[in-house]
Amino acid sequence: MVGRSKYNTFRGIKDRVWLKISNWKNQFRMPVGKEILLKAVIQAILTYHMSVFLLPKRLCMELAGLMSKFWWGHKENDKKIKWMSWGKMGVSKFNGGLGFRELESFNKALLAKQVWRILINPSSIVARVLKDKYFKRTSVLNAKLGIYPSMIWRSLRSSIELLKGGLVWRVGDVQSPARILEPDARVDQLLEDGKWKSELVKEIFKEEEAEIILIIPINQSNMVDKQIWTPSKKERDQKVGNLHTVVVRSRGGRNCPAAVDVWAEVNSPVQKWPMGEVDLGQLWNRVVDKCSEEEVVLIATVMRNIWLRRNSFVFEEFFSSLDVILNKAKASIEAYQEAQSKPVKAIEQIQVHREKVRWKAPREGLVKINWDAAYDLKSKRMGIEVVIRDAKGEVLVSLCKTSFHSVSVAAAEVVALWRALILSTELNIGKAIFEGKAFSIIQAVCSSEERLEWHGQRLGDIRELLRRRPLWRVIHTYREGNLVADFLAKFALNIDDEKVWIEDGPSGYESLILGDKSCNLKPL
Structure with missing residues (x-):
């Protein structure tokens, strides 16, 4: 029960932390041991309470003070020099700190995570109870504090603004609001025949914004618009x-x-x-x-x-x-x-x-469709490739395509698999094996878990198409078993449009085809 004084209500947490720390004083002297204990034990004690309640700032400061005393080797009433502030020690190790959590920010992050769960899983018991009491006719993001709110709801609502800062709309059925146009404008005004009106997009938005918009794939299976979390990421690869x-x-x-x-x-x-x-x-x-x-x-x-x-x-x-x-x-x-x-x-x-992996021909009555993608990070250009072969290893169809609108290697691989499926649909192929080296993409396609990436709607399209084609299946191979597709994907980076070859392909791939055939010859 939370009384009038929140500090006194949660004061027991401070006592538990001090009890742990005081028992360690004379046992652990090495900095590495202290760091592990603070991160794995002390900060873990606070996790449950911080996931439900917004702790008072005074309590967070006192808890940080206790951890700082333990780090610098103080006893309960000792007064020694602290050579660095606790805030600076909370900076990531990459930037010169030790990565200790700043408790107030950590508290809000955990609460925002709970609101995120309510948003993406509205059928849960907690979400239904809170919705019935506090935001019956609106979304949790627009909910008001209400009359006589509980401590839990008051805490959760305090983190909504933090969550809003990282939410964006992922286009599905194009009913999400287009903010820069008229107040009642919708994204479908920027589409024509399931594609972006590139000229209109470039006219309305800045060049950088237009490039990002044109990268977004358009859903083909009537998935609804979805809010996804896309926090900004710091550059990880440093020179x-x-x-x-x-x-x-x-x-x-x-x-x-x-x-x-x-x-x-x-x-x-x-x-x-x-x-x-x-x-x-x-x-x-x-x-x-x-x-x-x-x-x-x-x-x-x-x-x-x-x-x-x-x-x-x-x-x-x-x-x-x-x-x-x-x-x-x-x-x-x-x-x-x-x-x-x-x-x-x-x-x-x-x-x-x-090294022993090689392309393996399908059995009689099946075709194998290998797909791959190459991505040029500097120009953000992708090349995709699809090659269809029969049980004898003969090439039936080859396809190469390039595009200037891609955001990542994973997105390019998804586009390549989608193009392979569409090509097979156009050719009315009945039984097929789709083989690629993008393990994470294949794993996502074969899973029923909802994907919240930018290319998640395209993964939904792929799942739906595979559901309607039960004789199609997607499997993984290593690069050594996908050499032809890998070669053609890199070749696609050097062309300007989509090219299709019937029982043929670009020059230079013949040796790879013959190599794959030789690995599938049956002994006499």
Whole structure:
């Protein structure tokens, strides 16, 4: 029961957290152990309560203070220096922090997740109870607070604006509102014969917006418009040069006074190097150019140990000798290599297995339809390919097509499979096997789970078409068993329109066809 004071209601959470932390004080001293305990135990205690209730800000701040005290080694009444604010330690590890959760934001994110579940699963008991009481004639996104609301509903409603910030309409039956046109305009005004009116779209919207709109596939199986969650994603692939901005701030280089004794050691790969470099980024480039791979790994590991030695001296007044640093670095490398040896063997076994994969002809009465897609990230251009062969491996039909409107490799693979199905429908093929290397797409097609990606409506079209054609099935193969389709998909990137060949194909693919045939010859 939640009383007038929310703080007193949830105060027991703080007591539970402190009870856990106080029992760990003298048992765990290593930073790695503390990090695991804070993330896996303490923050897990809060998850259930934060998924249902909006905790008071005061309580969140006090909980963060307890975790900060535990991290810096304080006892209950100790007052020691905190060398970094808890907020900065919550920054992701990629950006220099430790990835601890900011509790207030984490609380709102969990509540927004509950609202999202109500939105996509309106038939659940919780959704029906809340709808009957608080938003009987509207959507949960437009619900009002109401009279005498419960603490749970008040908490959930506080996160609706956060959820709205990431919601967009995915086009289905084109009844979703077109915001930039007239207030009563609908998306179907931008369509003609199931395709986008590209000229009209480019006239109304900015160039960047028009390109995004023209990428969106149009549903063919009367799926309703769907709101999906598309939060912005940070760029994950960073150039090596960007790493220097982090490296130059670290210590352990040739000019660092605390590292001179280590680099001057006889066994050091850079013992006789001059000490004229000022920028650690330039020094690192030279290390990569001049040293072998083993030496580069050793230097990087030694730099890390120098940094740990510095921290140990500053915070624990303990200074390691240079022999300890070098020996520890070599031991770490050996341990890592030993730990990686078994997975590497497993990978080699998989690769050997894949090398034996070849295209396999279908049995008599069936045709095999291989499909594939190639994607040019720079130009956002995709090439798709479909090749149909009979039980003897003879090519019946080949198709290559290019398009400038694609958002990802997965979307291109979906388009390729859809074109293969449409081509088979046009040719009135009765029994067929559709074979491709896009495992995630094939898995999604064979699953009944609703897909909320941008290309989810096209996956729905594919499922519906396969349902009406019970003698068609989709299977997976590796690239080694799909070489012809892979070659033609890359060829499609160099053409300007769709091309179809009957019992033929573009020049250069004949050797691949003969290779597939030879693998299916029956011994005399």
